[in-house]
Amino acid sequence: MDTPILEMRGANVFYGASQILFGVNLAVQRGQTMALLGRNGAGKSTTFKAIAGIAPPRGGQVLLSGHPVSGQAPYLVARAGIGYVPEDRQVFPEHTVDDNLIVAAKRGPRGDRHWTTERIYEVFPILAGMRNRMAGRLSGGEQQMLTIARTLMGNPDILLLDEPSEGLAPIVVRAIGDLIRQLRDMGVTILIAEQNMHFCLGIATHATVIDKGQVVYSATIDELRGNDAIMQRYLAV
Numbered sequence: 001m002d003t004p005i006l007e008m009r010g011a012n013v014f015y016g017a018s019q020i021l022f023g024v025n026l027a028v029q030r031g032q033t034m035a036l037l038g039r040n041g042a043g044k045s046t047t048f049k050a051i052a053g054i055a056p057p058r059g060g061q062v063l064l065s066g067h068p069v070s071g072q073a074p075y076l077v078a079r080a081g082i083g084y085v086p087e088d089r090q091v092f093p094e095h096t097v098d099d100n101l102i103v104a105a106k107r108g109p110r111g112d113r114h115w116t117t118e119r120i121y122e123v124f125p126i127l128a129g130m131r132n133r134m135a136g137r138l139s140g141g142e143q144q145m146l147t148i149a150r151t152l153m154g155n156p157d158i159l160l161l162d163e164p165s166e167g168l169a170p171i172v173v174r175a176i177g178d179l180i181r182q183l184r185d186m187g188v189t190i191l192i193a194e195q196n197m198h199f200c201l202g203i204a205t206h207a208t209v210i211d212k213g214q215v216v217y218s219a220t221i222d223e224l225r226g227n228d229a230i231m232q233r234y235l236a237v
């Protein structure tokens, strides 16, 4: 197998004295859409924070294309190629959609500039029609699209999406799902944390299941779909 774009090896993460992650291993290959699934409180967001450098592991490593990034400040991790979209949608509310995108524009880790505002507007036509609108006036779903678009403007090697469907109406969840599928089909490498397994079944190529801070299963999405025992036990379907 090729060197994974993103690898977490034996990560132990603590908040103060409480250990939250216990030796988490995770590997995402180029072009995969990996779902990190688990119940509320299982440790999905903490895994993302550990990767992004916000909650650095006390043991273990995070590697990007084989190079260690753990221990680096979050802005350096971002610059190395990890595009993290946190759960709370962070847009600049008093700035236009266009400005939100422009301020996020950055060459990728190897100087590539694949994502431009023009390219974003082709892939996110809904944002194109709102380019002069204040971001704070967008709906929750539109803000979610804008945060994903802004992160792509940094030309990352991998996109980390933390619960992109959370708090959105079913029709909006479908639109976000279509968008992520489109990015997947364009070859964008994605790691997506979700409680909503059904959302991920139609999007992801691979799945890793986390429970009480430990990885309990990792396989292709089709294998997960055929494994009732895992779904019943850890995903409460």
Ligand SMILES: Nc1ncnc2c1ncn2[C@@H]1O[C@H](COP(=O)(O)OP(=O)(O)OP(=O)(O)O)[C@@H](O)[C@H]1O
Pocket (backbone or CB within 6 Å): 015, 018, 020, 038, 039, 040, 041, 042, 043, 044, 045, 046, 047, 195
């Ligand atoms: N800042 C913090 N301080 C202490 N404990 C925390 C903190 N943030 C999260 N936790 C605890 O860590 C555990 C894992 O939380 P985490 O947010 O990673 O789970 P999650 O799988 O992302 O769930 P959710 O879907 O609720 O976000 C939970 O028990 C949570 O209460």
